[in-house]
Amino acid sequence: MGGQVSSLDEVHVVIVGGGFGGIAAAQQLKSRRISFTLIDMRDSFHHNVAALRAAVKPGFAVRTFIPYGETFGDSFVQGRVQRVDTERQTVVLQGGRVVLVHSRIGLCDPELLPSVRQEAKEVLLGKGVELLLGQKVSNLSQLQLNVTQKNTVVTTERGDKLTTDLIVCCTGGRVNAAAYASSFSGCLAADGALKVNDHMQVEGNVTMLLAMGHDDGVGQFNGLKLPRCVVALGKSRDLLLWKSWREMQQKQPI
Structure with a gap:
């Protein structure tokens, strides 16, 4: 990290962030047998280019997450970097605990299978998250959200108090229906969302026009220009x- 050394054996590189650039740098260091540590908040690399397809194609999402640990082993550390001390040549990670306050005893949507909801609970517990279930925060309107503020007191309806440094509210919000409320008043759900049928069509006598572009592109390979149909096929097949x-040196699940 910036020090003068006489041998690569004395070098240790810290890579903060496991995105496309981070994993490429880590692979370069790994191939040259240079000591390194890759730090990322997540446990897997996310091929975010394919996120939209993962939202609509069953089974596709699992292919967009590639575990760091299987590729980099002990050279990967999951965490959030708090600061970099250039004088001491150290990287400091955030510590502390995470507490999830939820109004229901069961997690997630009640329409999900009980086994799925239970597994979600077990995953959180396995990651060290403390669960405070069946309670609501009573002083939420008085709290400053999404901003680090030391020793903030969170109070629940049962009188429990939590001292925290950061509060993230994930209760959702009301849909902003101002743009279409007057025209589609008969098609709105209680939360302001448009009601749709199984074919994602708005309920009622409503016509919606969508402008769609062409599914094509341009590109080259090894200095040669590729036909546009080949580019479109390569992009659309698995994004x-x-x-x-291949970069992570793992086999893609089928």
């Missing part, structure tokens, strides 16, 4: 997921 799996 270049194969490149990320």
